[in-house]
Amino acid sequence: MPADVFTAPLKKPEHLGDDWLEPQQATYDRDQDAIWDDLFSRQMDVLPGLAASAFMQGTEKLDLGKGGVPDFGRISEELDGLTGWSVVPVPMLIPDHVFFWHLANRRFPAGNFIRTRETFDYIQEPDVFHDVFGHVPMLTDPTYADYMQEYGKAGWKAMRYNRLKALGALYWYTVEFGLMVEGDEIRAYGAGILSGPTEAVFSVRAESPNRIMLNVDRVMRTDYVISDLQPTYFVIESFEDLYRQTVERDFDRLYRNLSPAFTYANSAVIDVDNVLHRGTQEYLLRGGRGSGAKAV
Ligand SMILES: [Fe+2]
Numbered sequence: 001m002p003a004d005v006f007t008a009p010l011k012k013p014e015h016l017g018d019d020w021l022e023p024q025q026a027t028y029d030r031d032q033d034a035i036w037d038d039l040f041s042r043q044m045d046v047l048p049g050l051a052a053s054a055f056m057q058g059t060e061k062l063d064l065g066k067g068g069v070p071d072f073g074r075i076s077e078e079l080d081g082l083t084g085w086s087v088v089p090v091p092m093l094i095p096d097h098v099f100f101w102h103l104a105n106r107r108f109p110a111g112n113f114i115r116t117r118e119t120f121d122y123i124q125e126p127d128v129f130h131d132v133f134g135h136v137p138m139l140t141d142p143t144y145a146d147y148m149q150e151y152g153k154a155g156w157k158a159m160r161y162n163r164l165k166a167l168g169a170l171y172w173y174t175v176e177f178g179l180m181v182e183g184d185e186i187r188a189y190g191a192g193i194l195s196g197p198t199e200a201v202f203s204v205r206a207e208s209p210n211r212i213m214l215n216v217d218r219v220m221r222t223d224y225v226i227s228d229l230q231p232t233y234f235v236i237e238s239f240e241d242l243y244r245q246t247v248e249r250d251f252d253r254l255y256r257n258l259s260p261a262f263t264y265a266n267s268a269v270i271d272v273d274n275v276l277h278r279g280t281q282e283y284l285l286r287g288g289r290g291s292g293a294k295a296v
Pocket residue numbers: 126130131134135176191192
């Protein structure tokens with residue numbers, strides 16, 4: 001890595017090498033396997049009709065409801081045959097440059113640990129359920145899999161221009177909270193939406209949030225919230241469209257023109273937007289999470 005590239009100062013546990021990979025996946029006891037099973041069945045009750053077909057098919061192809069936390073070796077073998085990706089265990093959030101390097105090499109770093117019963121509904125740091133259930137099924141889709149690799153490559157460039165925040169917004173509004181058009185419906189493909197019970201309904205059906213067609217330049221200038229439901233979701237036409245918008249974009253020029261801070265508030269609707277649904281922002285106006293406002 002070039003010396004002038006800025007990276008977040010996370011402290012690496014001593015037993016890990018520069019790739020931050022655990023030597024092997026954790027072993028899980030019976031209670032922990034049961035937590036996976038309960039989370040899995042809760043999501044499967046909610047997601048049909050809300051999750052993208054690619055996601056639903058991915059969970060089946062990888063047999064994620066087989067019982068207990070899936071073995072990374074087994075799902076990596078399946079994935080390798082489908083799109084050439086693998087899933088590798090990491091202890092926690094890892095530095096951006098390491099994360100990008102893994103993605104650029106078609107490896108998805110997944111949290112090794114699983115949440116507890118006490119944190120069943122919401123955890124701040126991504127665990128194995130968020131990472132494997134939320135993200136990995138999408139990697140069975142060939143075009144989406146290519147997009148993730150391109151994203152990893154784009155990360156290196158963003159670090160050189162010191163524009164990681166902008167690239168982070170693109171990840172946030174696609175990989176974590178992305179919606180897509182399927183026929184005449186809207187479906188969710190973002191892992192942040194699909195790994196929890198509330199946001200799947202809120203993002204696709206609720207009156208409160210905006211739903212706006214994705215434009216890469218616009219999204220990279222838009223602020224986002226990390227600890228509550230999103231005031232705005234961006235919608236793609238297809239994974240081909242997302243891939244094309246990302247690959248064809250001249251990121252050098254874009255990064256040079258971006259201001260260091262975000263230009264648009266996360267609830268803003270602007271002139272150039274192709275708006276599918278203009279949200280009432282009722283949830284936000286009532287005070288969001290913590291105020292007791294009902295999401296849906
Ligand atoms: Fe995630």
